Structure formats: C-alpha cells, structure tokens
Amino acid sequence: MRENEPSLRETTDPTTDTTSGLARRPLTVADALALPVLAAGQPQVVTGVAHLDRPVRWVHITELTDPASFLKGGELVLTTGMPLPEEPAGVRRYVDELADVGAAALVIELVRRYHRPPPALVDACRARGLPLVTLAADVNFLDVTQVVHALLLGNQADAMRRTQRIHEAFTALTLRGAGPEEVVRAAAEMSGRTVVLENLVHQALICEPSGCTVEEALTGWERRSRAVPPRERTEVRGPEGWLVAPVEYQGERRGRAVMLPARAGSAAVGSSASGSSAVGSSAFGPEDVTVLERTAMALTIARLIHATPWERTAHRDALRDLAEQRHRSPADAPARFAALGLPVADCAFVAVRVDLRTEAGDAEAESRLAEDLRAAGVPALVGVLAPGRLGVLLALRAAAGSWRPAVERLSRAVLALDPEAVVSVGSEVTDLSDAARSFREAGRVAEAVPPGASPPEGRPFHELSDIGLRRLLFALREDVRIQEYAERLLGRLVDHDARHGTDLLTTLRHYLDAAGNKTTTARHGNLSRETVYQRLRTVERLLDRDLESGEQRTELHVALAALDVLRMG
Structure with missing residues (x-):
C-alpha cells in the first residue's frame, strides 16, 4: 500500500448502531476499533489500554520508515508492518517519532510480514505509552479511512452546527x-x-x-x-x-x-x-x-x-429559597450559605422580617442594613423578600451570647430609615434547616401587628411572646370563620344599637372588662346600677345569653375582641 491523501468523498457508512451517539463527542481509538470495518480484523490491544480514550483526528496509512514527518498529531496510523526496521534501535526510533508527534495509536496488520508483534515494537510502544493494536485478519485500509473520515467530517459539521446554536442561544439571552x-x-x-x-x-x-x-x-x-x-x-x-x-x-x-x-x-x-x-x-x-x-x-x-449587584441578588435568592424551603435536600442549604460567606458551623440562627411602611426604598434599606451589620461584625445575610419587605438571617456564634443585642441594633437601624417600620423576630434555631421555621414565625408575628402598634416598652422589635388574643385575632381577621363568629354572637346587638340609637355594646364591653362586676361597670359607664341591670337584661334577651355564666362571658369577650380587630380593617 502507498501513502494516502485525505479523502473527502462521501461514503455509505455501514456502522449503524456502533456510531450512534458519536456525533456529540470526539471519536476515540476505542470507538474506531469498535467499528465493523476494523472489528472484522479481530483487533487486539497489545499496549496502551489506558490510552484508548485518545481522540482520533484522522486516519493515516503508511508504509514508510519515517511516517512521523507526514503527521500532525491525533492520527490512527495503519501499517502492514512492511517498513519496520529489523534492528531494535530502528524500531525504537520509529515509535519515538510517532509518540513525539502525538499519534493516537499504531495499528499493525499481522498477515503479510508478521504473524505476531515484534517484541522490540511491543517494548518500544509500552515504554512510550503508545497504544499498539494488532489485526489478525486482512482489512481494507481504504475502507477504514473512508468510514472513519466520514464520521470525523460529520462530527465536525455537527460540532459547527451545535456551536452556532450555542451562539444563537446566548445572543437571544442577551437581547432579552x-x-x-x-x-x-x-x-x-x-x-x-x-x-x-x-x-x-x-x-x-x-x-x-x-x-x-x-x-x-x-x-x-x-x-x-x-x-x-x-x-x-x-x-x-x-x-x-x-x-x-x-x-x-x-x-x-x-x-x-x-x-x-x-x-x-x-x-x-x-x-x-x-x-x-x-x-x-x-x-x-x-x-x-x-x-x-x-x-x-x-x-x-x-x-x-x-443595576443590582450580584451579591445582593444572590443573598435575596438564598433567603427566599430558605424561607420557602425550596432546597432540594437539607444538606444543600448549609453548603450554599457557607459558599456565600455566612458561618454555618457552631452557630445559632435567628430570622428577622422587616416591613417598611414608608417610601424608604427597598434597595437602599437592604444595602444600609447589610453595611450596618457588617460594620458591627454581625454575620448576616440581608435580602428583599417582596416589595416593602426585607428578610435578615443572623448567624451568631455561641460565644456571642444572646441574639437580642444584634436584633436591637438591627431594629434601631431600621427605625432610623423608616420610623414606621415593623421589625418582627422568629425564634432562635441551632440548625440552618430549621431557619425556615424561624422565618415563618417572624411572618406570623408581623401579621399580628395592628397598624400603629408599638412593641412592648424597652425593645424596638416584636416577637412571638407579643401575640396575645387581640393580635392573634388581628392576624386571623380575614378568616371568614372569625368574621362569622363575631357576627353570630354580637350581630343582633350591633343592629339594635344602630336602629334605636342605644349603646348597649359599650355597656357589655364595660361589663366584660370588669369580669362581671356590675358596680365597676356602672362606674366606668357613668351609669346608675339600676340602668346597668336593665341594659344587661336587654343584652341577655337580644343575644339569648346568660351573662352570669363565666364560659358565655368568655365567648362574648372573644367575639367583642374579634369585632374590634375587624373594624380596624
């Protein structure tokens, strides 16, 4: 056989299933040996098994003693063995030149000159890590080049099309x-x-x-x-x-x-x-x-x-995913937050929700709070959860003690930006996977804060312990069951006052607030005891209730509190 020039002719590829999937990755030595056109030669890998994943750039048929001068690297070299030197030194030089130029593998046919691979060739290929493959049966090398080159050219065309699609996809992303x-x-x-x-x-x-x-x-x-x-x-x-x-x-x-x-x-x-x-x-x-x-x-x-910095976006997304429990596994959250620079080992976590009431600006408040916490050395992530609402996750080392000083500092910074803002705090948790619960609790606290309500004296934030009956009812005010309860117990009394211009509801309020003490009721309402008795009997008749019953007084007291929060809107 003689030196071949690369053939660009299209040929029928008889490889069918063997080539499926090759279009999405480079053709390797192992792939080429699996092709029917080469498999028919009963290939045996003598050396370089670990290097069969080398990509094949081209196929080169040679019967020269110095084929490397015609190679550029990545070639599958096919030979009958006829040009191999006799002396071991010449064989080593032959293999060294192939290895130096980066040939993918050497395939030798054991039909004409040799019937087993020469030991000197095996030793030289093993020493250089060059895959040496023998063919026990005659193979038409031209058929090999046609099949492999057709695959390679097809892969190149497919690769160009895929590259074009990549460019088009990113162009579309940029344009929108x-x-x-x-x-x-x-x-x-x-x-x-x-x-x-x-x-x-x-x-x-x-x-x-x-x-x-x-x-x-x-x-x-x-x-x-x-x-x-x-x-x-x-x-x-x-x-x-x-x-x-x-x-x-x-x-x-x-x-x-x-x-x-x-x-x-x-x-x-x-x-x-x-x-x-x-x-x-x-x-x-x-x-x-x-x-x-x-x-x-x-x-x-x-x-x-x-305009939003990447860090701010990353913090927002991480907090939202944590609060809404959108992580795929519990272990994902610690890895993600640690990668954002938040300490997660040996820490306690507290979720804080900030509801802005004025036009302070979400982005400005987010940036200011993050900077203030950073300056104070408080590890935290700050992010906008929704328009007018910020989330903060504090990560406090055990040595830091109580979380309250950090939250108080945060609250003062919030109120300096927006005096009408509401700062709500969830409970402390020791596992980051439980931080979602802390965020839910902070949310329930915020929902239970009526307009204009101030935290207890001595602190600038609201917490779970602040939720009493009225705040609980305020949080549930949109529940139709609460609305129906208040209307069922007090509706007829409210209607009577509206029709007759009376104020029996106020008398009932004073009576319930006084825990059933009629004298105290009369004093609070500036009424005589006889008038109080008369009005309370009218209330009992209208509501079909026994005001001497402690349980029924409790029911009416809850209904009156519900009516109050419903009227707050």
Whole structure:
C-alpha cells in the first residue's frame, strides 16, 4: 500500500448502531476499533489500554520508515508492518517519532510480514505509552479511512452546527436582558455540567448543579476555589480540573465563571468520549469552552444592564429559597450559605422580617442594613423578600451570647430609615434547616401587628411572646370563620344599637372588662346600677345569653375582641 491523501468523498457508512451517539463527542481509538470495518480484523490491544480514550483526528496509512514527518498529531496510523526496521534501535526510533508527534495509536496488520508483534515494537510502544493494536485478519485500509473520515467530517459539521446554536442561544439571552441566574442556568443546561458564578473573594453567588447536588458542588468552595489561580483566558486549572473563564469589563475583573468536571459515570455534552472523570483538559471539549466563554460575556452584559449587584441578588435568592424551603435536600442549604460567606458551623440562627411602611426604598434599606451589620461584625445575610419587605438571617456564634443585642441594633437601624417600620423576630434555631421555621414565625408575628402598634416598652422589635388574643385575632381577621363568629354572637346587638340609637355594646364591653362586676361597670359607664341591670337584661334577651355564666362571658369577650380587630380593617 502507498501513502494516502485525505479523502473527502462521501461514503455509505455501514456502522449503524456502533456510531450512534458519536456525533456529540470526539471519536476515540476505542470507538474506531469498535467499528465493523476494523472489528472484522479481530483487533487486539497489545499496549496502551489506558490510552484508548485518545481522540482520533484522522486516519493515516503508511508504509514508510519515517511516517512521523507526514503527521500532525491525533492520527490512527495503519501499517502492514512492511517498513519496520529489523534492528531494535530502528524500531525504537520509529515509535519515538510517532509518540513525539502525538499519534493516537499504531495499528499493525499481522498477515503479510508478521504473524505476531515484534517484541522490540511491543517494548518500544509500552515504554512510550503508545497504544499498539494488532489485526489478525486482512482489512481494507481504504475502507477504514473512508468510514472513519466520514464520521470525523460529520462530527465536525455537527460540532459547527451545535456551536452556532450555542451562539444563537446566548445572543437571544442577551437581547432579552436575561439576568445572571438565567445565564448560568442556560450554561448548565447546554453543557450538562455544573456551572458556578463566583465573585472576586471566592464566594459562590450562583450555582446551577447538573449531575450532582448543591452540597457536592459547593462544600468547601472558598478553599477549593483559592487553589485555582486566576488566568486571563478560559482554561482548565487547579487540582480538580475546573474550566474557568474570567468575567470582566474593560479590563476590570468582576468574577469568574466556573464549569465543574462531570463526575464518573455521568455524561456531558462536549465531554471526552470515554466518559472518564480524569482531571485535565480531556475532561472538557471545545463546546464546553465555547459555552463558558459565552457565559462570561453574557454575565458581563447582564452586570451592565441590571443595576443590582450580584451579591445582593444572590443573598435575596438564598433567603427566599430558605424561607420557602425550596432546597432540594437539607444538606444543600448549609453548603450554599457557607459558599456565600455566612458561618454555618457552631452557630445559632435567628430570622428577622422587616416591613417598611414608608417610601424608604427597598434597595437602599437592604444595602444600609447589610453595611450596618457588617460594620458591627454581625454575620448576616440581608435580602428583599417582596416589595416593602426585607428578610435578615443572623448567624451568631455561641460565644456571642444572646441574639437580642444584634436584633436591637438591627431594629434601631431600621427605625432610623423608616420610623414606621415593623421589625418582627422568629425564634432562635441551632440548625440552618430549621431557619425556615424561624422565618415563618417572624411572618406570623408581623401579621399580628395592628397598624400603629408599638412593641412592648424597652425593645424596638416584636416577637412571638407579643401575640396575645387581640393580635392573634388581628392576624386571623380575614378568616371568614372569625368574621362569622363575631357576627353570630354580637350581630343582633350591633343592629339594635344602630336602629334605636342605644349603646348597649359599650355597656357589655364595660361589663366584660370588669369580669362581671356590675358596680365597676356602672362606674366606668357613668351609669346608675339600676340602668346597668336593665341594659344587661336587654343584652341577655337580644343575644339569648346568660351573662352570669363565666364560659358565655368568655365567648362574648372573644367575639367583642374579634369585632374590634375587624373594624380596624
């Protein structure tokens, strides 16, 4: 056989099922050997089994003693063995040249000159880590080149189409003003890998996991990230083999986009054909690089379009997910909050809800409170939960003692911004997974604060112990059962006062407040005892109630309290 030139002819590919799935990853030596056109030669791998995941860039047929001069790297070299030198030194030189140029593998046919591989060839290939494959049966090398080249050219065309789709997808995201969360999510979906956006102090602001959990992706994030030195271009770096791309604008770095290697056994678009989890550039393909570079560009544009800093958005999202229990597993929340810089070990957590009543401005209040807590050395995350509502999660070390001084400081800062704001506090919890309960309690406290109600004297915030009967009824005022209860017990009395211009409801209030003492009732209402007796008998008749019964007085007292909070609106 003679040296062949690359053939661009289209051929019929008889490989059917064997080639399915190859279009989404590079063709490897192992893939090529599995093709029917080569499998017919009964291939045996003599050396380099560990390197069968090498990508095949081209097929080269040679009968020269110095084929390396015609190679560029990545070739599957096919030979009948006819040109091999006799002396071991010549064989070693032959193999060294192939290995130096980066040939993917050497395939030798054991039909014409040899019937078993020469020991010198085996030793030389083993020494250089070059896969050596023998064929026990005759194979048409031209058929091999046609089949493999057709696959390679098809893969290249598919790769170009996929790259074009990647560019189009990110262009569409940019044109519609997508935020950083949407950009990172799109990158993870396109690549099938976990993608993280971090800031300059190695805090993971956004994490979109793929093939792993948030806990697995973010545990020990800062330590792991600091082991990956920054670079000016997109490349694989660090002990774990992260693919990193700088996010910068006009030479000013804003952070990094990070793509994590796929775990063993998981597939990722653009990954190496073997599916190996080995660290190194082979863990990522050209499409992964394209995705991450476009991600970095889209994040830069998103930063220019959206005024909210990434950190503020990250804190908001983390607090909302925690309060609404949207984490996929209990272990995800500690990993995520730790990656944002909040201490999570040996801490107590307290949730605080801030309801602004004036036009203080959510973003300004959020920023001011976060800065005030930071200046005081209080570990916390602050974020807008809803318009006019902020959430704060305090993480307090055991040595810090009570949480009350921190909440009092926070409350004073809030009231300095908005004197009418309501600060509500949930109970202290020692496990971050219970912080959602603390947020729910803070929410119930806030809902039970009537307009204009002040906290008990001596503190500037409301807490669970403040919820008495009236506040409980105020929180439940929209429940139709409360409304129906008040109307059923007191409606006829209210109607009577409206029709006749009387004020029996006030007399009943004084009587109930006096715990059934008629003398005290008369004094509070500036009435004679006889008038009080007469009015109370009328109340009993209208309501069909016995006012001497302690239980019935309690029922009426609750109904009167419900009526009061319902009239507050």
